[in-house]
Amino acid sequence: MTFTPNSFFIHPVSISIYKVQNDLQLRFKVWNERLASHAKTRAATCEIDGPPPYASTFSHVGWNTHLSADGGTSFSDAIHSWFDEGKDFLYLSGQCRENATCQHYTQVVWATSSNVGCASQLCLRKGDISQIFVCAYYPGGNWEVNGRLVMPYKTGPYCSLCTSSMSGCFRLWDHVDGLCEIPRNPCRMSCGQHGRLNASSCKCMCDPGHTGRLCQVQCSVQCVHGRFKGEECSCLCDVGYGGAECAEKVQFPFHSCDVMIDGDCFVVSSDADTYYGAKSRCQGRRGILVQIHNQKVQDILAFYLSQLESSIEVTDTHSETRNFWIGLTYKPLKDFFRWDTGEMLTFSSFAFGQPDNQGFGNCVELQASSGFNWNDQRCKTQNRYICLHAASHIAQWEDGS
DSSP states (O other), rough: OOHHHHHTSSHHHHHEEEEEETTOBBBBBOOOOOHHHHHHHHHTOOOOTOOOOOOTTSSOOOOEEEEEEEOOOOOHHHHHHHGGGGGGETTTTTETTTTOOHHHHHHHHHTEEEEEEEEEEEEEETEEEEEEEEEEEEEOOOETTEEEEOSSSOOOSTTTOOTSSSSSSOTTTTTOOOOETTTTTTTTTOOOOGGEEEETTTTTOOTEEETTTTTTTEOOOOOOOOOEEETSSSSEETTESSTTTTTEEEOOOGGGOOOEETEEEEEEEEEEOOOOHHHHHHHHHTOOOOOSSHHHHHHHHHHHHHHHHHTOSOOOOTTTTTTTTEEEEEEEETTTEEEETTTTTOOOOOOTTOOOOTTTTTEEEGGGGGTTTEEOTTTSSSSSEEEOOOOHHHHHHHOOO
């Protein structure tokens, strides 16, 4: 039978072989299926000292074997028997005690071994059933120079000699110290049984019927044309769909548009928020903070807002709600303004003397006192805002795409 990675790394008894090594410079060992396959091949021979199988994908493999005469030994017992040889390892001389064996121990704790694969096999030997345990390590250990064993580790603070190929120092549950970890999972997270990790974005892609940051929430509803909202079992529908399960085809709500310009829909808010709060509110309504790319749109919006100013009912009576956020921000490190969609600024309508707050006022508003020309403002300021639904976005409602 093949020894599975779960039973090796998650079982507390197996992990204890690492926990007792408080001062050793060790690397976190990753389970390797190819090594497990090689171990299985060797175990199938039922020979404890037999020749190791040819491993074409590994240039230097280390081996540990253990034979249990009664067949009642567990893999944890076998690994502990190897580790228990540590009492016969003399660190200062780098040798085993006289008439003692310690090479199994030195291979288990070999600091630069990063991958392991194990297997066991029931064997019939001279009419009796026994069990052989085999582990393969890569890179291997137990190297000798001029008849002397290379030291398997160095004493000192844990993780102090991790190399640049490591992703950091990893601690296992209540492990007293840490282990050098290779960058197999730079996100340091798992998506469980119902998700797949996107290592480039460090986000989980959940299976149907599951949601949550780690795909840990199971939902009884399904989102036919949409996705779940964060940790909730409620749907965020794709463009053109609505209903509890996003199964209903809906039309674009043109009645909500305050101004239509060349097929684009502009919705003026009656509430106030910070710049990023306004941006989030527009996104929640399947739009974006307004972008102004030409003088025509600037003139029409300025005229509409000036007519609206005396009659609009504002739910937030903050003193600065006469102004309106647009989706433009200043990027201090690059020293330029850019629209939220990433587009560069090709048209501008800054008021006279503006912008004048770069680095302090990094968000842009339509300023009522300047005829609704642009002004850079602190992003935490409470302003009204304008959401834009572009004509191309509205067309998606008709296509249902």
